[in-house]
Amino acid sequence: MFIIYTDSLSVLKSLDSVHDHTHPLVFSVLDILETLASQGFIIYLCWIPSHVGIFGNEQADKAAKSATLSINGTVPVGDLKKHIQLLLYAKWQEQWNVETGNKLHALKPTVQSWPSLKNRKADTILTRLRVGHTRFTHRHLLLGEQAPMCSQCNCTMSVHHILSECSNFNSQRLRFFNTTTSSLPTLLGEIPHVHLFAFLKAIGFYSLI
Secondary structure (H helix, E strand, O other), rough: EEEEEEEEHHHHHHHHHHOOOOOOOHHHHHHHHHHHHHHOEEEEEEEEEOOOOOOHHHHHHHHHHHHHHOOOOEEEEEEHHHHHHHHHHHHHHHHOOOOOOHHHHHOOOOOOOOOOOOOHHHHHHHHOOOOOOHHHHHHHHHHHOOOOOOOOEEOOOOOHHHHHEEEEEEHHHHHOOOOOOOHHHHOOOOOOOOOOOHHHHHHHOOHHH
C-alpha cells in the first residue's frame, strides 16, 4: 500500500471531478493510477494542509518544480489562449506607453479593462467624459459651427475645463469634491469620484453629455 500526500486540494478535486475541460495532466495522472492499480498497487491520495512535519519536504518540492520544467506534453487550449492574451496585452501596453500626447493616456496609463458601472446611462456618460467627447463640447463638429467658448475664462469649452478649471464652478467643486482643483484622474479614474454625477447635475452639464 502506498500513500501520496499532497497539499494541493484543487488537484485532488480535479481528479475526483473530471469533465470536458479538465486539464490534460489530470487525465495523465488518472491513467498512471489506473495502470498501477491494474498491476496490483494500492494507492491512496491524502490531502494535508502543508508539507510541515513530512520528511523530505525540500526534496519533494525540488522534484515537483523540476518536473514542471521537463514536461513535454500537449498544451491546453485555455493555457495557450491565456499566454497569447498576455503577449498581446504586453505589446498593446508598449504601444500605449508612447502615446503620451493622447488625452486619455494621462487618465488611463494602462490598457487593462476597467469595471463598468451597473447603470448603463451613467456608464455611457462616464465613458464620454473619459474620452473627452460629449454632445456639448463636440456637436459643433457635426453642425459646422464654432466650438463653444467659456465666457468666464475666454477659452474653448472642454471636459477638462468644465470639470477642473472653470472658476464658474469653484463653489460646486468645493461642495462636492472638497477642493477647487480636482484632477481628471481623481474624478474619472478606474473608481470615479463618488460625487461626480451629483456635481455634473448641479452645474447643469449632466444632460448635455
